[in-house]
Amino acid sequence: SQTIHQWPATLVQPVGSPLSLECTVEGTSNPNLYWYRQAAGRGLQLLFYSVGIGQISSEVPQNLSASRPQDRQFILSSKKLLLSDSGFYLCAWSVMNLQETQYFGPGTRLLVL
Amino acid sequence: AQTVTQSQPEMSVQEAETVTLSCTYDTSESDYYLFWYKQPPSRQMILVIRQEAYKQQNATENRFSVNFQKAAKSFSLKISDSQLGDAAMYFCAYRSGDTLAGSYQLTFGKGTKLSVIP
Numbered sequence: 001s002q003t004i005h006q007w008p009a010t011l012v013q014p015v016g017s018p019l020s021l022e023c024t025v026e027g028t029s030n031p032n033l034y035w036y037r038q039a040a041g042r043g044l045q046l047l048f049y050s051v052g053i054g055q056i057s058s059e060v061p062q063n064l065s066a067s068r069p070q071d072r073q074f075i076l077s078s079k080k081l082l083l084s085d086s087g088f089y090l091c092a093w094s095v096m097n098l099q100e101t102q103y104f105g106p107g108t109r110l111l112v113l
Numbered sequence: 114a115q116t117v118t119q120s121q122p123e124m125s126v127q128e129a130e131t132v133t134l135s136c137t138y139d140t141s142e143s144d145y146y147l148f149w150y151k152q153p154p155s156r157q158m159i160l161v162i163r164q165e166a167y168k169q170q171n172a173t174e175n176r177f178s179v180n181f182q183k184a185a186k187s188f189s190l191k192i193s194d195s196q197l198g199d200a201a202m203y204f205c206a207y208r209s210g211d212t213l214a215g216s217y218q219l220t221f222g223k224g225t226k227l228s229v230i231p
Contacts (some may be wrong), residue, residue, distance in 0.1 A: 032217060043204060043221040044158075059218065088156055099146065099165070100208070100217040104158035 002027035004105040006091050012111045019064075019078040021108050023091030026072065031093040033074040034102060035066055038088040050074060086112045115140045117207050119222035126195045127230050133180075134190045134225050136205030144210030147181070147188045148219070152202040161203070164188065166210070192227075200229045 003026045013019060025031050032051050036044040046059045048066035056066050063082050067075045074091060088109055092102040116139045126132035138147070149161040164172045164181050171179050176196075180189045192199055205222040 038156075043223045044219070046218050049218065090158060092158075094217055099163070101146075101148070101160065101163055102208075102217070102219055103160060104150075106155070106157045109156075 002093070002103065004091060004093055004103065006089075006105040006108050008108060009106065010109045010111075012113060013081050015083055015112055016080045019076070019081050019085070019110070021076040021089055021091075021110075023074040023076075023105055024072055025093045028072070028093070028095055030071060031095050032100065033068060034092040034094075035074065035076050036090045036092065036104075038090060038107075040087070044090065048076070081112045083112050086110055115142075115145075115207050115209070115220045117205050117220050117222040119203075119205055119225050121225045122223075123226045123228070125228040125230055126192070126199075128195055128197060130195055131191060131193045132195055132227065134192075134203050134205075134227065136188045136190070136222055138186050138188065138205075138207050140186070140207065140209075142209055142211065146208045146210060147179075148206040148208070149177070149179070149188075149190045150204045150206060150221075151199075152204060152224070153198075153200070158204070162190065195229050197229050197231065200227055202226050 005024050034049045035047040038044050050068045064078050090107045091105040094100040094102045118137045145166045147164045151159045151161050162172050162174045176193045178191045202224045204224045206219045
């Protein structure tokens with residue numbers, strides 16, 4: 001069966017520091033991968049998605065970037081964090097034989113101070 | 114652009130009773146998918162149920178069922194025999210069936226917070 005991991009689970013970072021969040025998927029090949037952000041009390045906003053290694057599409061221009069160095073690895077990064085980057089970050093995967101239904105990881109809580 | 118509206122910010126239900134959460138959406142497409150996700154206090158998003166727009170039959174998963182009204186663009190979730198573990202935020206989501214661009218972006222509603230009263 002497929003599983004998705006995210007780490008770290010919680011992160012507190014100072015403004016201006018770099019960021020690296022990692023997401024990995026097990027049990028499937030060539031998944032589509034997604035990064036979402038959820039601000040407090042709000043719905044989810046799609047940040048990036050990837051249909052293959054090295055292929056990244058950005059939905060919202062911002063202080064963040066994403067990379068996919070391996071088939072089942074998706075990384076969210078920032079060179080300098082802003083206060084507004086605080087939130088809950090969720091990674092998700094989907095595959096064609098499951099009608100591209102998205103399944104989410106446990107998420108990372110990021111607090112920028 | 115597609116929009117998803119959940120008009121009930123909060124709802125409550127007595128344990129063992131039935132509750133219905135509302136969702137409406139706006140789209141000009143004929144091929145799409147609709148989802149209900151549950152977000153418990155742990156905040157992980159858990160798929161509850163999926164509905165393909167081309168299917169007339171309402172989806173059912175154990176105690177969870179939907180009332181899909183395509184013409185009215187309505188997609189409500191019914192939870193039967195409510196349990197304490199059903200307490201969570203519930204999000205309705207829409208996904209286009211057009212995958213030519215390679216994007217399977219989900220558009221989410223703002224959620225309904227469900228409380229279950231013992």
